[in-house]
Amino acid sequence: MDIRVFKTFIAVAENKHFGRAAETLYITQAAVSARIKQLEEYYGTQLFIRDKNNLRLTPAGDSLYSHAHLMVSQMEQSKIAVSIADKQRVSFNIAATPNVWDAFFSSRIHEVLELYEHLSLNTEISVREAIQRKLDDRTLDVGLLTDPIKDDDFNNELIGHFDLSLVGSRPDFDAKTEDYILVDWGITFHKEHALHHKVVPSFKTSAAMIALEVILAKGGFAYLPSMLVDELIDQQTLFSVESPLQVNRPIYMVSRKNGANEDVVQQFRLLFNRA
Structure with missing residues (x-):
């Protein structure tokens, strides 16, 4: 079946x-009709209900919709992968959680680009569960x-640290604070946070930059990377709050044991060991 x-x-x-x-596809309406007819004949069912001025998917069409997106996406990805292979460039894929990207990796991306200039480097921001999968x-x-x-199938290597500061748009902070923003800094942080803070968050996010933008625009408090807020504290735009955490x-740095790009992973590891 033609994609x-x-x-x-x-x-x-x-x-x-x-x-x-x-119009969207830059083809004739007759070509559109022919392709839909071909698809309906292939699946042996009607995919659209063609009421006057009310074209909508049938239950079968609705079921096909997500699969169609997946097939198109996979085909596009395969074209990229083949193109990369044809140019004899190794593809290397890195993902970071939003908090790690904001607090640690974004400031080092230029070093990674220099290290991997001979590769096709792909980076993404994703949640922990998706990264593990x-x-x-x-x-x-x-x-x-x-x-x-x-998990025994994974290598976990400590490659660095970053500092968090509890900051706010004003110096006073207590359990009655109504504009506290809870930033997702990982499983361990959540456990410690539950022990030491009884404040109810008004907003939750996995991205430090979003929390910072909200505080600067509307006020509030959050745990944010020190590198992001030190200058703002010096300018007294934000205030540092004493924290029990x-x-x-x-x-x-997590990688799968016996991965295909182990040599490249080793270069990545050495980059942070030099830092």
Whole structure:
């Protein structure tokens, strides 16, 4: 089945109109109709209900919609992978949780780019569960996390630390504070936070930059990387608040044992050992 048929199906489903789908795809409306007919014949069922001025998916069409997106996405990814292989460049994939990216990795990305200038480097920000899943299915080479993955199939190496500071738009902070922002700094942080703080957060986020922007715009408190807030504290834009928590957080480089790019992972490890 031609992948263009699925792209056409998605365009019709999203535009709810054959003509607008044709304009989006730069093809004729007749071509759109022919491709949808081909798809309906292949699956042996009607995919659209064609009421006047009300084109909508049938239950079968609705079921196909997510699969069509997946097939198109996988095909595009395969084209990229083949293109990379054709140019004889090794692909290396790194993911970090949002908190690690903001507090640690973003300031070092230029060093990584210099180290891997001969590779096709891919970076992403993702949640811990997705990083573990991608490491497990070998679509990811390295994950950067604040907590190790306790599994015999993974290597966990401590490669650095970063400091957190409890800061606010004003110096007074207590359990009655109504504008506290809880930033996700990992499993260990959550356990310590529950022991030492009874304050109820008004907002939760996994990204330090989002928390900082909210505080600067509307006020509030949050645990943020010291590197992000030291200058703001010096300027008295923010205030440092004494904290009962251990605010030095670890960074773990996690990789799958016996991975395909072990030599490149070793170079990555040495980069942070030199820091």
